[in-house]
Amino acid sequence: MRYRSLSTGLAIVALIILGWGSFASAAEDEPYFFPFVNPYAATVMETPQAFQAEAPAQVPVREFSVQPFPQRVIPKVFWDQDHLTCSLVAQKKRAPLVFIIAGTGARYNSPKMLNLQRNLYKAGFHVISISSPTTVDFIVTASSSMMPGNLPADAQDLYRVMQLAWSKVKGDIEVSRFALTGYSLGAIQAAYVAQIDDREMIFDFKKVLLINPPASLHRSVARLDQMLLADVPGGTNRIDQYVRNVMYKLAETRDELGTPQLSSEYLYRASRRFPPREDFLKTLVGLAFRLDSSSMMFAADTMQGGGFVVTKGTRLTSTTSLSAYFSTYFDTGFVDYFHQFFFPYWQQREPNLTEQQLIERLSLKGISNYLKNTPQIGLLHNEDDIILEPGDLDELLAIFGDRAHIYPTGGHCGNMNHPVVMRYITGFLQQEEQQ
Amino acid sequence: MKRFILLLIVLLLAGCSTVPKVPVNAPSPLRPVPSDGVSLNKISDPFEGANRSVYRFNYYLDKYLLLPLVSGYRFILPDFIEKSVSNALDNIDDIGNLTNALLQLKMNKAGTSASRLAINSSIGVLGLWDPASHLKIRPQKEDFGQTLGHYGVGHGPFLVLPLFGPSNLRDATGLAADGLIFSAIDPLNFDHNELDIPYYALETIDTRKREPFRYYGSGSPFEYELMRLIYTQQRDLKISR
Numbered sequence A: 001m002r003y004r005s006l007s008t009g010l011a012i013v014a015l016i017i018l019g020w021g022s023f024a025s026a027a028e029d030e031p032y033f034f035p036f037v038n039p040y041a042a043t044v045m046e047t048p049q050a051f052q053a054e055a056p057a058q059v060p061v062r063e064f065s066v067q068p069f070p071q072r073v074i075p076k077v078f079w080d081q082d083h084l085t086c087s088l089v090a091q092k093k094r095a096p097l098v099f100i101i102a103g104t105g106a107r108y109n110s111p112k113m114l115n116l117q118r119n120l121y122k123a124g125f126h127v128i129s130i131s132s133p134t135t136v137d138f139i140v141t142a143s144s145s146m147m148p149g150n151l152p153a154d155a156q157d158l159y160r161v162m163q164l165a166w167s168k169v170k171g172d173i174e175v176s177r178f179a180l181t182g183y184s185l186g187a188i189q190a191a192y193v194a195q196i197d198d199r200e201m202i203f204d205f206k207k208v209l210l211i212n213p214p215a216s217l218h219r220s221v222a223r224l225d226q227m228l229l230a231d232v233p234g235g236t237n238r239i240d241q242y243v244r245n246v247m248y249k250l251a252e253t254r255d256e257l258g259t260p261q262l263s264s265e266y267l268y269r270a271s272r273r274f275p276p277r278e279d280f281l282k283t284l285v286g287l288a289f290r291l292d293s294s295s296m297m298f299a300a301d302t303m304q305g306g307g308f309v310v311t312k313g314t315r316l317t318s319t320t321s322l323s324a325y326f327s328t329y330f331d332t333g334f335v336d337y338f339h340q341f342f343f344p345y346w347q348q349r350e351p352n353l354t355e356q357q358l359i360e361r362l363s364l365k366g367i368s369n370y371l372k373n374t375p376q377i378g379l380l381h382n383e384d385d386i387i388l389e390p391g392d393l394d395e396l397l398a399i400f401g402d403r404a405h406i407y408p409t410g411g412h413c414g415n416m417n418h419p420v421v422m423r424y425i426t427g428f429l430q431q432e433e434q435q
Numbered sequence B: 001m002k003r004f005i006l007l008l009i010v011l012l013l014a015g016c017s018t019v020p021k022v023p024v025n026a027p028s029p030l031r032p033v034p035s036d037g038v039s040l041n042k043i044s045d046p047f048e049g050a051n052r053s054v055y056r057f058n059y060y061l062d063k064y065l066l067l068p069l070v071s072g073y074r075f076i077l078p079d080f081i082e083k084s085v086s087n088a089l090d091n092i093d094d095i096g097n098l099t100n101a102l103l104q105l106k107m108n109k110a111g112t113s114a115s116r117l118a119i120n121s122s123i124g125v126l127g128l129w130d131p132a133s134h135l136k137i138r139p140q141k142e143d144f145g146q147t148l149g150h151y152g153v154g155h156g157p158f159l160v161l162p163l164f165g166p167s168n169l170r171d172a173t174g175l176a177a178d179g180l181i182f183s184a185i186d187p188l189n190f191d192h193n194e195l196d197i198p199y200y201a202l203e204t205i206d207t208r209k210r211e212p213f214r215y216y217g218s219g220s221p222f223e224y225e226l227m228r229l230i231y232t233q234q235r236d237l238k239i240s241r
Helices: A002-029 A039-045 A111-122 A136-141 A151-169 A185-200 A217-231 A236-251 A264-273 A278-303 A323-330 A334-349 A355-361 A365-372 A392-403 A419-430 B002-014 B048-076 B079-103 B107-122 B144-150 B169-185 B196-210 B223-240
Strands: A061-066 A084-089 A095-101 A126-130 A175-183 A207-211 A377-382 A404-407 B158-161 B165-168
Touching: A039 A278, A061 A151, A084 A111, A084 A136, A084 A151, A095 A111, A095 A151, A095 A185, A095 A419, A111 A126, A111 A175, A111 A419, A126 A151, A136 A278, A151 A185, A175 A185, A175 A419, A185 A207, A185 A365, A207 A419, A217 A278, A217 A334, A278 A323, A278 A334, A334 A355, A355 A365, A365 A392, A377 A392, A377 A419, A392 A404, A404 A419, B048 B158, B048 B196, B048 B223, B079 B107, B079 B144, B079 B169, B079 B196, B144 B169, B144 B223, B158 B169, B158 B223, B165 B169, B165 B223
Parallel strands: A095 A126, A095 A175, A175 A207, A207 A377, A377 A404
Antiparallel strands: A061 A084, A084 A126, B158 B165
């Protein structure tokens, strides 16, 4: 109780003292112009090419794989996933190494990860990229519980993968020190990984930057769950029609822009002619999230031996039809997964745990004592991030104080490739000494 | 083509059962699949088991044959020659685009394809350059599958073809018909030379080079379902235009 009122008090103080101050300081460093004022447009379309940070198109990337649980029997339906692929972008000389953790459903080579790799390489880092613990290959090969979402457990899995990855490459590169970053879900996981490393001291991270993390996992996924239906009045069974509409809208510009693609660059060019409605964009964000969470739930369900959507003991192979499952997972929100499958699993391992306790634990506030006392951890966020509830940003400001760097626009990770933002990211990770 | 159809039949017969093998007397899961079946992604796919086998076959075909060929091709040839090859093949494709636009009585598109052919074959030196696109005369892709769709033929069961990838009964028929039309017109005079095999090999490599899709590249266990949905809707869209 005392803890609660203390943080509420701090939040109010932070709002008054730090809040506006830090918005102003972000603006003072360098002029920041971002072309999308609407946060959904920013999130979907990201930084248009003309505004992007300049980085080499090709960097020396090497893929390699790790196998944290070599004894694990992989179900036939995941025949193509018996190892976890990571990537290394290496400098030829001695340099700091930064680990980057991908956001929900994203792999080591997703577009945002590639942008980070290129820019961090340009800034003089070795870069090791790790897929999100919510991806199928991570759940199947690298998760100890195979029930993703429990941040401390996910962080343990990530820490194990990072050590294996490091041992695979340490003969080939010279490293001066270690840093860590991640975006979205990968950012909140990075905070938990940093906490583990604070105890184990394997890497002794000199700098850790959290880029657009959720303040609370549950609050953010609940928001994302809701977005899907913004533009689909008939519920999820009308989603076919929505996908058709998306394609039709994009095809209206076909003659000028070529074959419709679901790429942000295409959407940006198309949007200049046909400004899409916010509802439309909201659903697009929700759709992308639901596709990722469906894959995650299927992997977790199957690796647990079934019981959620798949009947226990069902044998699935590479030729089994998964259509009925796909449809069922698609009708299932992340919050349903949390409530019906995820929480009971963790409660079984910790009998006194209540759902509310687990929800509160899976947040940055849950480790705020650690975060407040660890000056090398910084926060980068946007005032209009769509995964934050009203009040979430204040909660984050109360934790990070002057280590929070907030931009007024950019939506959820939409401005990561903006030159000003990218300079902040690389500059923060480069700082040698703690302030 | 005969051999191809034979291969298809063999694969169809070899198709494994697709329904998940659920143990008897197992307790119902927390969120069972609704008994009325699939609400999302309702596309006829009676050969799903075989399709998924071919899907996986294509993955290996890519991995061990096509993608290595593409990398070798890219390594050997300078980019501008690769571009000229693509242009020349596109120019030949415009014959099919023109034929199918005429068959659908889409005179605007037929006019565009005819102008492209005339400009690119002459000023563009047998299609090695593409001056028509510089004049904003854009390619108008039409194939016999679209022609069939234009006259009301439904897509029929979904198919994954070896080498060619996602298709359906209508579009596979269209693919065969386009092949027959091409042979009948015989623009490269294959009846009197031996260039047909190099031509098809080059066309296959060029097509693969230009297609960014990778089998099992999405990381999603539902890639097959998503691909089926997107393929079907994209074709519907092309037919409606």
